Amino acid sequence: MANLQFDLVSPERRLASVEATEVQIPGADGDMTAMANHAPTITTLRPGVLRVIHSGGTDEYVVVGGFAEITADSVSVLAESALPRDEVTQEVYDGMIAEAKAAHDNAKEVFKNEPGPVDDAAKLIADMVAVGGHIGLTANN
Amino acid sequence: MPNLKDLKNRIASVKSTRKITKAMQMVAAAKLRRAQDAAEAARPYAERFNAVMGGLAASAAGSPSAPKLLSGTGSDQTHLLVVMTAERGLCGGFNGNIAKLARLKAQELLAAGKTVKILTVGKKGRDAIKRELGEHFVGHVDLTEVKRVGYADAQGIAKDVLGRFDAGEFDVATLFFARFENVVTQHPTALQVIPATFEETEDESTLYDYEPSEEAILADLLPRGVATQVFTALLENAASEQGARMSAMDNATRNAGEMIDKLTIEFNRSRQAVITNELIEIISGAEAL
Numbered sequence: 001m002a003n004l005q006f007d008l009v010s011p012e013r014r015l016a017s018v019e020a021t022e023v024q025i026p027g028a029d030g031d032m033t034a035m036a037n038h039a040p041t042i043t044t045l046r047p048g049v050l051r052v053i054h055s056g057g058t059d060e061y062v063v064v065g066g067f068a069e070i071t072a073d074s075v076s077v078l079a080e081s082a083l084p085r086d087e088v089t090q091e092v093y094d095g096m097i098a099e100a101k102a103a104h105d106n107a108k109e110v111f112k113n114e115p116g117p118v119d120d121a122a123k124l125i126a127d128m129v130a131v132g133g134h135i136g137l138t139a140n141n
Numbered sequence: 142m143p144n145l146k147d148l149k150n151r152i153a154s155v156k157s158t159r160k161i162t163k164a165m166q167m168v169a170a171a172k173l174r175r176a177q178d179a180a181e182a183a184r185p186y187a188e189r190f191n192a193v194m195g196g197l198a199a200s201a202a203g204s205p206s207a208p209k210l211l212s213g214t215g216s217d218q219t220h221l222l223v224v225m226t227a228e229r230g231l232c233g234g235f236n237g238n239i240a241k242l243a244r245l246k247a248q249e250l251l252a253a254g255k256t257v258k259i260l261t262v263g264k265k266g267r268d269a270i271k272r273e274l275g276e277h278f279v280g281h282v283d284l285t286e287v288k289r290v291g292y293a294d295a296q297g298i299a300k301d302v303l304g305r306f307d308a309g310e311f312d313v314a315t316l317f318f319a320r321f322e323n324v325v326t327q328h329p330t331a332l333q334v335i336p337a338t339f340e341e342t343e344d345e346s347t348l349y350d351y352e353p354s355e356e357a358i359l360a361d362l363l364p365r366g367v368a369t370q371v372f373t374a375l376l377e378n379a380a381s382e383q384g385a386r387m388s389a390m391d392n393a394t395r396n397a398g399e400m401i402d403k404l405t406i407e408f409n410r411s412r413q414a415v416i417t418n419e420l421i422e423i424i425s426g427a428e429a430l
Binding site (some may be wrong): 076 | 179182183186189193199291292295305308348349350351352353357358361362365368369372385
């Protein structure tokens, strides 16, 4: 089967660059799986688990924010922040949740009369909690 | 002629100065390598990002519904200058060059009747332009506590800038920083970030599907683009600072070495003169008998 070139980069470093057979992407409008000869697509990401399946097994990353660029023979994920799943300990996860909550509180304060940003922030928290469910961590309240 | 004791003290003092500058040069060299690695590691992200944004921006630029971050507010009356410099001195002309470029730009804008607002990052640049342009300062970002600039720092600055933009405080934002060429050359650079400018990509443009919509992606990515550009600028600046410090300290070490040589010669001459004097006294004393 044809492979595609997968790159995962964050602003600070390149996390992965491998030949993959398929990549599961947490898109803003829903998950999607990219395989070779996928139609060229650009999608933004919601916080979630990115799964890369290649000949050596499966790699999982927790990504927050950013976008993915899919072409027929490559997938580039530009994530605002990305961590290999193993590095997301309860401690790190708590930090991420706390950050999302702080952003929510901040949004509530700044945009008192505009529901848009507040809802976005609330959705971020919900997404983060869902990420926890995927990787077997729970959000402490 | 200065006496021997004084000369000896001066030699000792210049020697310890040389030790310090030498140590600073070595520290700067180590830090430079780290800063360069960081800049290198950040490059793939910035390149991909700009490529995608370039394509998006080109297709959206014409439409009247394009976001303000891209198309501008329709006026260029108020300019925000983000002057990014180091937190420390002793790095040659690094801070001075950036400050000078920013100052020239500010004077040019003021002469054209525009309003200028200045946001400083790093206290050295702030000090350098305070006297002349102090009344235009609107804010300052302190990075004294930051050992290694991370993306979070860039996000903080970008958030500050975007907040001001949303509040209608300015129309055009320009970053001032030094682009790292090599250890001896750093170019002070002005980069306009709002309205966003992207280099035209030459390669054939693929037709992408956009999810959600093209406009939504653009609106989501433009603020991130500002953060990315600020981050790139911070990293370039960090590498430039260490490069500038390294060459400045190299010069200082060499100058101290030359000074020590000169002083040592002078010291030896004075000592010889003293000895000769004593001999003359002894000989003439003996002859008088």
